[in-house]
Amino acid sequence: GPATMDPGERRSLNSELWHACAGPLVSLPPVGSRVVYFPQGHIEQVAASTQKDADAHIPNYPSLPSKIICLLDNVTLHADPETDEVYAQMILLPIQISEKEALLSPDLEVVNKQPTEYFCKTLTASDTSTHGGFSIPRRAAEKVFPPLDFTRVPPAQELVARDLHDQEWHFRHIYRGQPRRHLLTTGWSVFVSAKRLQAGDSVLFIRDDKGNLLLGIRRANRQQTVMPSSVLSSDSMHFGVLAAASHAAATSSRFKIFYNPRQSPSEFVIPLTKYHKALYNTQFTVGMRFRMVFETEESSVRRYVGTITGLGDLDPIRWPKSHWRSLKVGWDESTAGERQHRVSLWEIEPLTTPFLLCPPPLALRSKRPRGMPGEDDLEMLMKKSHMW
Amino acid sequence: GPATMDPGERRSLNSELWHACAGPLVSLPPVGSRVVYFPQGHIEQVAASTQKDADAHIPNYPSLPSKIICLLDNVTLHADPETDEVYAQMILLPIQISEKEALLSPDLEVVNKQPTEYFCKTLTASDTSTHGGFSIPRRAAEKVFPPLDFTRVPPAQELVARDLHDQEWHFRHIYRGQPRRHLLTTGWSVFVSAKRLQAGDSVLFIRDDKGNLLLGIRRANRQQTVMPSSVLSSDSMHFGVLAAASHAAATSSRFKIFYNPRQSPSEFVIPLTKYHKALYNTQFTVGMRFRMVFETEESSVRRYVGTITGLGDLDPIRWPKSHWRSLKVGWDESTAGERQHRVSLWEIEPLTTPFLLCPPPLALRSKRPRGMPGEDDLEMLMKKSHMW
DNA sequence: CTGTGGGCAACGTGCCGACAA
């Protein structure tokens, strides 16, 4: 059952677990680095969180640019105490910086480190029913759980895992059945009902450096944990985003934003280096082919290929000459109906390099299901070429 | 069990039920009337909802006055789908109106009409335990439930009641036990767990004009349904309130606010007539005695007596000469620790009339527990004198 | 008049291996 919990939840949570819950696509710029903040993207997130249309009748602030270069003063990781939805709190300090300065002293880009000793399983109907326990994939159990004492019959142990709120959960881990399998029995249903998990949601376990077990959840995309927000009207929130950023920019003072990786359609705080690379190292033209990373239903990554069909402002009136979603795109696969029809420069990987015509040697490829090409290796090469 | 539910919940809910859930103190100005909107009060509500301090470092908008006179363009009643917490959405249109105009054509004040055929019971430990059902006070059952057929043994019927979301709940109503009593058995526990009711929360039943049963809940004051709001920072919300009001006032356009009666420390949209009456019909001086209405733990009303100890701005820097909480007060009863130390003019009833020295004749008093004076009658007389 | 608790039956929860995908 549940145990202690950090009251107030002020400090940052376990980073490894947070990133595992956030998913493989989410990476946060390092504290102290320069970033670009896009008010449009922020408003998109707020609109997504409140399920309201963003294109209201609200005028833009005359002096507020479509991008604000900031120093990322602080980042803390959090999780909603009700839903365990992960989010990050960022303190941004608007700064004046010349293009030259920025290009001469690029920030380090930090890639998202998914934990190594971890597994993530999408729950089946049997896993979430009251009739039984949780069936652990064999590989997963062997990788992250402490080894069982197989001299005992049946082999079993008690597992203790801590969630994002530092709450303890106890499970009986047993290896039984015909054929044999790993199961979580006692304690599992308490966890399922406490977290209100349903079939389709995912659970993940991590073994950290010290051998402690951590666990987290990733809810299925469908159930958007939307709160109708009877606190502030969506218009007022819209105003709030603009006014807070405008005030901070005008007075060179810090402002605070929340980034909800699993709610937001796109990241709206981008490393300055990444932004500049995308902007200056590539010529974006209509007809250009590109790839873009998405998270699949099964919590892994998948790249989709598309073509740039247009260039231009998403909102020419209020946000002229903004780089936010300035590319109109089409997708190769017809099942791409729900994918964005507008993306931003830094989200895509151009496909203009000769590597496409000359795939890497087989020796460099890792094993892959369904005969897809060795995408990760290809990506590494792409990145290199892109860097330069 | 649950049945149909209004998707989107756009339209206004049943007014009678909403007011019953909101409590006896809550009254809403009529649509079309003139009201005074106090940004400070709005900010207080937002701060209470997010459990953050309101006195941040945020500057006031230079052109934003502490009160904005508006036409109440529309009011719709709502309830949080998760918690059933009631709230009202108001559309306000800032208007220019001279003092003279306002005084010459006063709006009708509408008092809150609590339903007549209704009862409200605070749940006991037995009511909420899984061991049994719900014990209905005899008077209550006889007043609002359809009469039982006492020729049957035991007398029993099925009740169907609709909640704020138009969801149906079915209960078995039976009259049994030794001595006999009214009980809700089958269906009751489903309701308790679905609404997550605890001992101390209240449940209320209404029979409307057409004989339909309605039911609602009032949660105990202690469990503040606070959401940490990972959507917008409290600073941004603060900005949002100010910017939305400021923009609406500057452009004479409508803006939308939410009023959460059970979250907000005080009403911040006041009928213009009520505001003027309080402002012009009374001289507020230090030492003046007054009474003020509060809701008791048992969901009834109670008046407390206090003394004005000071007059002056709550926030002289950002909101100079504001009437919002401009009165510093002390309370007669020592148990008044948690009551506000600052109130606004329109919240109190002055005790300066001769009626205090000359209580109304006993014949006019209604029966009252614990020998308290006949407050309601007194209040009626007070109001009359106040009107004039 | 109504809150709590003992008694008891019905139901749901949860552990097990069997089977099959």
Next chain:
DNA sequence: TTGTCGGCACGTTGCCCACAG
């Protein structure tokens, strides 16, 4: 290898009245 099911034991839920405040 692992998702679902039938079987079964046991704990909880929920209806009844007795009793007392």
